[in-house]
Amino acid sequence: MTPPQTTIPTTSVVIPAYNEAQTVADVVRVALLLTPEVIVASDGSSDDTAGVARQAGATVVELNPNAGKGPALHAALKVASGEYVLMLDADLLGLTLGHLNIMLGPVVSGRLDMSIGIFDGGGLMTDLGNKLTPHLSGQRACRRAWLLGVPGLGEERWPEPAITDALKRGRARWDYVELPGLAQVMKEEKRGFWKGVGYRSRMYVDLLGYGRRRNKKKNT
Template identity: 30%
Template structure:
């Protein structure tokens, strides 16, 4: 059986991360859970430390891309799963569903489609910037320098570029009962909107808007 490392980037998620780790650390398909605490100012690290995980702490906050790069560097297994730390409604069945297309040989990478994904994403059947994925870490061999040059929230669209260049078959896994809280709900309206705007700016510093549209079209075509 292929062993899986699960990487969980986290920033100020003390109220939410325990529910996620309860599922991940008990799942029989996951051999290792790495939590990367990205400069949190709350008790995120302390909550994570209560679980059987490898805890990496970054200071100051360096952004999601840097947190994932640290987790990937520390991972002991080739097959990696990325899971956001703020999910609600996550179950063991959801984790199994995200892994099975690879174990069955139907796909070489998977993406989640959460129940509260934007209506457009659910209509087209694809969330191309989903934070929940499974893929081979070997895809990033030799790309460590590229990761370091990415903006804070450029990882997902950069990874899409690699998947497309490699011609990977991608499975989209429906997670109707899983949600990711809006930033405005966690931080307040205006700070949340500012965080969303910064994330979009980072994405479009990584790829052009026309390239983002091309990613959506190509990934939809390669769905299995």
């Protein structure tokens, strides 16, 4: 008697990246343990992010000039083919296959429509920043079709507010999942303290302006 065949859902990993040549290869290599479809969107990087990611085994999409994380994410999603998708930041430290399964498991099982990963025990500053603003986490799992349907995803420089808005308006089932031992390189470390502070400040200003931009679009 022929055993029943089971369909294994396909998964893609998408990694928006801007000048992350120092860390992107390690993230790609771990992602490849889960799926052969790992896509890095190099967002106008001036370093060798694209070349390093290709050498590590990723498919690379290059955006020029720099457009922002939202357009980069959208470009990677359009190339992806998996039923499910994992979003990862390119500057993660200590990533393991276990972390990917923690995020993907509740979505594939049908318990959640989106899981959002939160650092736990990876380092004081990254833990603190992630837990103060968990809705801004770049580590997420969901169905690719749902994410592609988020209004304004490819137009927002930072896509997290648009995703959060879509989760709430669509009454999706979502929750935070802890990722033990995972951290990321702080912007102040990558760019120098004052440049990092300036970059972070501009990011928060842009994030806070999401509601105003959304309302303006609705009224035009």
